[in-house]
Amino acid sequence: MKTILYYLIMILSFSSCKGQKTLIESKSKDIIVFEFEDSNVKSLKNKKHITSFANDEIYNNNKIIIITQRWKGYGTGHFDKTYSFIKEKDTMNIHCICGQEANRYIQNIRFQKGNYKLHFENDIIIKGSELANKELKKLTFKNAYIRERNSTVIKQVTFKELDFYKISLKDKGAILKKRD
Numbered sequence: 001m002k003t004i005l006y007y008l009i010m011i012l013s014f015s016s017c018k019g020q021k022t023l024i025e026s027k028s029k030d031i032i033v034f035e036f037e038d039s040n041v042k043s044l045k046n047k048k049h050i051t052s053f054a055n056d057e058i059y060n061n062n063k064i065i066i067i068t069q070r071w072k073g074y075g076t077g078h079f080d081k082t083y084s085f086i087k088e089k090d091t092m093n094i095h096c097i098c099g100q101e102a103n104r105y106i107q108n109i110r111f112q113k114g115n116y117k118l119h120f121e122n123d124i125i126i127k128g129s130e131l132a133n134k135e136l137k138k139l140t141f142k143n144a145y146i147r148e149r150n151s152t153v154i155k156q157v158t159f160k161e162l163d164f165y166k167i168s169l170k171d172k173g174a175i176l177k178k179r180d
Contacts (some may be wrong), residue, residue: 024058027143027154029068030100031162033081033131035107036063043067044084044091055083059139066139071100087111094118095179101145105131107165115179120167129160136160 034043039062045055059066065085072079083094092111096118098104105126128136134173139159146153147163167174 012084013096021141022058022138023140024068025143026068026141026145028071030071031135031141031144031164032067032069032083033103033105033107033164034065034085035105036065036068036085036109036111038087038111039063041065041085041087041111042088059136061135066136069100085111092116094176096120100123103162103164104167104168106167108169109176112176116176117179118167118174118176120174123173124166125163126166127160128158128162128164131164132160 010173041062042060043057043065045057055067055069057065066076069081079098079100081096081098082095083096087095090111090113092113093115094109095115136159140156141159141162142156143154144157144162146155146157146161169176
């Protein structure tokens with residue numbers, strides 16, 4: 001009986017969800033982090049853009065929302081992208097002309113009802129390790145594109161190993177402007 005109890009405990013400890021990492025497929029996808037100043041914000045799939053840019057929410061702790069966004073099938077150009085969020089019954093849409101094949105970390109967003117255009121300059125690149133909390137460290141990205149020694153490598157990495165363009169709405173050169 002002790003042997004059966006021992007094996008049962010071992011099986012339960014190995015299958016515990018708390019100790020396991022979350023594996024996210026990220027081939028041909030950008031990872032975009034939105035850090036809000038407000039709590040209880042959720043992302044919405046924008047029906048107008050759902051077929052051209054499939055946004056999948058992979059993490060939400062009410063202030064930090066992470067989505068993956070599939071690349072368009074051609075080029076590395078800049079495209080009009082829309083990100084939609086909801087808080088209670090209000091919706092906020094953030095529009096930007098953004099390139100693909102680049103991860104972004106957008107911080108200090110104050111939730112505001114309406115449509116906004118994001119203007120920014122991509123000068124600062126930071127590592128995910130500068131952002132990672134205990135929950136984010138559990139995120140592992142399968143088939144992620146990583147730049148190493150002037151080339152691109154596809155491999156499995158953790159959140160802290162990813163590079164992000166940092167866009168802070170408190171810094172000069174980054175603003176949210178109300179759209180008509």
